[in-house]
Amino acid sequence: MSAFAALLLVAGALLLVVAAWGVITLPDALSRQHAATKAGTLALALVCLGALLLMPDGEWLWRLLLILGFLLATLPVASHLLARAAVREAGLEREIDTARRIDPAR
Secondary structure (H helix, E strand, C coil), rough: HHHHHHHHHHHHHHHHHHHHHHHHHHHCCCHHHHHHHHHHHHHHHHHHHHHHHHHHHHHHHHHHHHHHHHHHHHHHHHHHHHHHHHHHHCCCCCHHHHHHHHHHCC
């Protein structure tokens, strides 16, 4: 069990490094935001699950589940707000509104 926990921790740490590298090297704000939120969420979930397997007592259980719950609740909202801010900063609001008028399914 501890070998599986260590594997989860290492996988989470490597994925965090990849997410950080993506934030630094990707060209535009939407790509950087995608790397930070998607890979970061999965990486932190893996780290929390690995720590949960290493520390099976009740005190760690509720703390790690609380951290994981907050991550899953807040990161999608933060991702959406960052994407909206990037669209506004790039001045693409009119193009999006025009696309909505042409194809209301968007």
